Amino acid sequence: MKTSLAFPVQQTQNSRLSETDFSNLVFGKTISDHMFVADYKNGEWTDLRIEPYAPLHLNPSNAALHYGQSIFEGLKAYKNENGEVIIFRADANWRRMNESAERMCMPFLPEEIFMEGLTQLIDLDRDWVPTAKGASLYVRPFMFATDDYIGVKPSDTYKFIIFTCPVGNYYSKPVSVKVETKFTRATEGGTGAAKTAGNYAASLYPALQAQKAGYDQLLWTDGKSHSHIEESGTMNVMFKIKGTLVTAPTHTGTILKGITRDSVIQLAKDWGQTLEERFLSVNELKEALENGELEEAFGTGTAATIAHIRLIHIDGKDYELPEKSTDAFSHRVLAELDGIKYGTKSDPHDWVMKF
Numbered sequence: 001m002k003t004s005l006a007f008p009v010q011q012t013q014n015s016r017l018s019e020t021d022f023s024n025l026v027f028g029k030t031i032s033d034h035m036f037v038a039d040y041k042n043g044e045w046t047d048l049r050i051e052p053y054a055p056l057h058l059n060p061s062n063a064a065l066h067y068g069q070s071i072f073e074g075l076k077a078y079k080n081e082n083g084e085v086i087i088f089r090a091d092a093n094w095r096r097m098n099e100s101a102e103r104m105c106m107p108f109l110p111e112e113i114f115m116e117g118l119t120q121l122i123d124l125d126r127d128w129v130p131t132a133k134g135a136s137l138y139v140r141p142f143m144f145a146t147d148d149y150i151g152v153k154p155s156d157t158y159k160f161i162i163f164t165c166p167v168g169n170y171y172s173k174p175v176s177v178k179v180e181t182k183f184t185r186a187t188e189g190g191t192g193a194a195k196t197a198g199n200y201a202a203s204l205y206p207a208l209q210a211q212k213a214g215y216d217q218l219l220w221t222d223g224k225s226h227s228h229i230e231e232s233g234t235m236n237v238m239f240k241i242k243g244t245l246v247t248a249p250t251h252t253g254t255i256l257k258g259i260t261r262d263s264v265i266q267l268a269k270d271w272g273q274t275l276e277e278r279f280l281s282v283n284e285l286k287e288a289l290e291n292g293e294l295e296e297a298f299g300t301g302t303a304a305t306i307a308h309i310r311l312i313h314i315d316g317k318d319y320e321l322p323e324k325s326t327d328a329f330s331h332r333v334l335a336e337l338d339g340i341k342y343g344t345k346s347d348p349h350d351w352v353m354k355f
Helices: 063-067 090-103 111-124 197-212 259-270 282-290 329-341
Strands: 034-041 044-052 070-072 075-079 085-088 136-145 158-167 175-180 217-221 228-232 236-241 244-247 275-277 294-301 305-314 317-320 352-354
Touching (some): 044 111, 070 090, 070 197, 085 329, 090 111, 090 136, 090 259, 111 136, 111 158, 175 197, 236 259, 236 282, 244 259, 259 275, 259 294, 259 305, 259 329, 282 305, 282 317, 294 329, 305 329
Parallel strands (some): 244 275
Antiparallel strands (some): 034 044, 034 158, 070 136, 075 136, 136 158, 236 244
């Protein structure tokens, strides 16, 4: 693989590859051998390197632990039948990471550092990319503050790391969701559009309450009136009502600009599928369920890919969704995305890179 950015590589002497059961991968539990690391200090990114995956040394006064300057991304790599590694839409992840960095007062990360760190790391650990159907290598780039200082201000130093983990499906079956009308994930003017750790921390308690009640995830509503659907806990969400695909817009800054969401929207346009990027009210969703007009509901996300929704809880009542036919939009778009990612279908939008 040709590279334009050279940095030192320290290979592990104790690979865990032979100990890994690729037929029984729990999402996020198995970590590959190496990680890419870069440090930001004196106004520039420096000390780029690949080294064995290992614990970090942090002081108790680390700024990220106290004030939450931490952002991350998630993307996946796949293997085609020729043994080539395929990465899906990494450029979009790089752009979104810098949007999060700007909102969180963190430094801009150059594309060359992101892409070269990513590709050289995955190339080194390419044997960790699973080959089984539905499996992939989940890639986690993240950045956090590293100042040792107890004071509320942006850090002057940061660390950027990429590590990877082989994974199976995030959801093994269709999910049940509960419409949340008390707790709030994000409000206008907040950090809802940033992929920052604090957003997820704030969502844990209400999500846990929903899980205790028997639901897999929440459908978050707007923070002002709780009158319209925004997104789900781990994914954007889409509804097909009377032949029209409806998904929430992202211009309010309260919804993550999902890359899978964007991909699905593009494919819907390619296929001539009627699409509306607008807010769906809770009442409209309830009426569509009661009148049998909701044909499909599904989540979109890197981890979840396309997560079919089988049940929606609103106002104390569970609504079962109808069984989907094999030509349902959500099935078709999942098959199309998988085909592009695994290299069995054409890639008209140049979404993948392979090596």
